[in-house]
Amino acid sequence: MKQKIILSFLLQLAILPACFAQQSNEAAVGYHLPDVMRTQSGKVINTVAGWEKTRRPEITALFEKNVQGKTPVKNIPLRYVPLSVSRNALNGTATRKQVRVYFSGDDKYYMDILLYLPNSKNKPVPMFLGLNFGGNQSVNADTGILISERWVKYAPEPAYKNHFATAASRGTQSNDWCVEKIIAAGYGLATVYYGDLQPDSANSVNAGVAPLFYRKGQKEPAADEWGAIGVWAWCLSRALDYMETDKDIDSKRVTVMGHSRLGKTALWAGAQDKRFALVISNNSGEGGAAITRRKYGETIAVMNKAFPHWFCGNFKKYNDKEDELPVDFHELIALIAPRPVYIASASEDQWADPLGEYLSGWYATPVYALYGLKGLNTPVPPDINQPVGDGTIGYHIRKGVHAITPYDWDQYIRFANRFFSK
Known part of the structure; x- marks a missing residue:
């Protein structure tokens, strides 16, 4: 079952260029992501043990050093x-x-x-x-x-x-x-x-x-x-x-949840603290769910200049150098596995890069597959107001602006019910 899920994921990578072509409101966006399943030394991870003992700690340390900074242990x-x-x-x-x-x-x-x-x-x-x-x-x-x-x-x-x-x-x-x-x-x-x-x-x-x-x-x-x-x-x-x-x-x-900069916060809290049973990102954008190497909407440089206090000092080294950052934010989603995670976007919130937010869940799917869990089925995002959430990764893009709304809460409650109703 796990092998079938991973094979399906790899086969669907081939349709990504077509996916991007369908985004008529975007300029062509090309990028090369760090492989969530491959260690910095080049070893491919294909077991839960390898993920939990080797790759997950490695990714966590990279985020601590280069993005959010280390949380004190005192x-x-x-x-x-x-x-x-x-x-x-x-x-x-x-x-x-x-x-x-x-x-x-x-x-x-x-x-x-x-x-x-x-x-x-x-x-x-x-x-x-x-x-x-x-x-x-x-x-x-x-x-x-x-x-x-x-x-x-x-x-x-x-x-x-x-x-x-x-x-x-x-x-x-x-x-x-x-x-x-x-x-x-x-x-x-x-x-x-x-x-x-x-x-x-x-x-x-x-x-x-x-x-x-x-x-x-x-x-x-x-x-x-x-x-x-x-x-x-x-x-x-x-x-x-x-x-x-x-x-x-x-x-x-x-369930830990947050909107915008507090969506970035909820993802980092959920990645660090495994006690949170479910994690929700609402319009978290750059530094949250969105893939930074897409360089679409808000960028690292724009964010660090406007909000220099949000992330650690080392993150500023990557202003206008997204490709040099040793992690990307699909790996932040992957750190939450095997716990459920829900990512939400808004159609008029292009600054937060809705497609990049969706793709972070897609590229985290192989880690969920290690646990025999379903992530996202396709790299092509759903239509507006057509949520997908029958797996352990949920997503919707809501019609409207950068906000959290009653519609969003309806989806979060429905998603949580799947895991907490028993």
């Missing part, structure tokens, strides 16, 4: 402080919890987790976990949610004043989260404001948690140490640490 003692609990939230359909997680004894470093759990289901429940852009109060109009006191990058008035949230920010991003839809489907939702861990601005690293990990005399991360994406991914794992202590949550069935 253990930080976590302290969980309940802030509030309401058993009658969302018109009685949900329990709302708010928990502060302290990372230091002086209370300087912390993050706030907002959780909604369905009251209609027996506990423990499966969860969706993701970072949000505007503070926890932005995900729903529920007046019981504490308003974030952290600086916010994109802060239109009157919801934000001088980059800090006001009461008018409540529910301003509710369309991104569809809390009631998630609860009605029997899932819980947990979210953290990404600015709790590091502000999303250049030269912001010392305003986040990174100094907790510095060596004596160190003033900033080294060139191969984490950028903001790594910090935010670390936050997601710490939220999962908390969920392992909450008896209302099934911590073995937690």
